[in-house]
Amino acid sequence: xTKKTHGLxxxxxxxxxxxxxxxxxxxxxxxxxxxxxxDQPRQTFNDETISQLADSIRDQGVxxxxxxxxxxNGRYRIVAGERRFRAGRAAGLDTLPCIVKDLDVIRQMEIxxxxxxxxxxxxxxxxxxxxxxxxxxxxxxxxxxxxxxxxSRPAVANLLRLLTLPPEVTDMxxxxxxxxxHARVLAGVKGADEQIRLARKAAxxxxxVRQLEQMAASVRVKPAVKRKKVPLPAELGxxxxxxxxxxxxxxxxxxxxxxxxxxLQYNSREELERLNDMLDQIGEQ
Numbered sequence: 518x519t520k521k522t523h524g525l526x527x528x529x530x531x532x533x534x535x536x537x538x539x540x541x542x543x544x545x546x547x548x549x550x551x552x553x554x555x556d557q558p559r560q561t562f563n564d565e566t567i568s569q570l571a572d573s574i575r576d577q578g579v580x581x582x583x584x585x586x587x588x589x590n591g592r593y594r595i596v597a598g599e600r601r602f603r604a605g606r607a608a609g610l611d612t613l614p615c616i617v618k619d620l621d622v623i624r625q626m627e628i629x630x631x632x633x634x635x636x637x638x639x640x641x642x643x644x645x646x647x648x649x650x651x652x653x654x655x656x657x658x659x660x661x662x663x664x665x666x667x668x669s670r671p672a673v674a675n676l677l678r679l680l681t682l683p684p685e686v687t688d689m690x691x692x693x694x695x696x697x698x699h700a701r702v703l704a705g706v707k708g709a710d711e712q713i714r715l716a717r718k719a720a721x722x723x724x725x726v727r728q729l730e731q732m733a734a735s736v737r738v739k740p741a742v743k744r745k746k747v748p749l750p751a752e753l754g755x756x757x758x759x760x761x762x763x764x765x766x767x768x769x770x771x772x773x774x775x776x777x778x779x780x781l782q783y784n785s786r787e788e789l790e791r792l793n794d795m796l797d798q799i800g801e802q
Contacts, residue, residue: 543615548613553595583596585598587617627666675697679701695719702726767781
């Protein structure tokens, strides 16, 4: 059951420029007819903040309407405002103020992501996944999605880099154990094991982003230890040269008088056939 009221909530004009003058109506829609958006970028909702918002709604009402789209059979899908939906339900409301619009899937994704990013408390991993999903769904480049979301390209690129981190590290970002700044530093570290080690250290010791940067900069891949080339004994050196002269092939002889290895290197089929002929001649003797 819906009923119409007039007015416009705060903030939606930023999602729909010129909306304030459009004369759109706000409808009071039964909470039972509203469904959360399964593609909502925000995957975690803090129970304490929802409770606080519910207290505010009991005191002042819902100051900003939800944005919804018809989903058939008299039901509506929430595009923007799921926190208000959850808080309104917790506050015991029967209806919520909503603006109903027909929007395609791509526009719904854009608006849901923009609305969450504007609040600036969206989990960095949720923001990164939302942007990545939008780029895949729409075929957007980083430049295009930056323009659509009103964010700089470096900011978008930094968020997307977080998706390269191993699950343990992304979980730590999601849970607030380390910040997005820490995660950006870790994204530049080679190797998942090293990323996890540094992430745990940052969380356990409360390292600042700067401290983590210094620690990451000190991580160096140990250069391979070059074995000192031991010269061949004189008699083996002479044998190696004799093999080269007799076969016409480059030879490498390693080891000692009692044990070692001889390697012959050929660079063409002709050289291989010549070696085969030489071995045949030796066998006939």
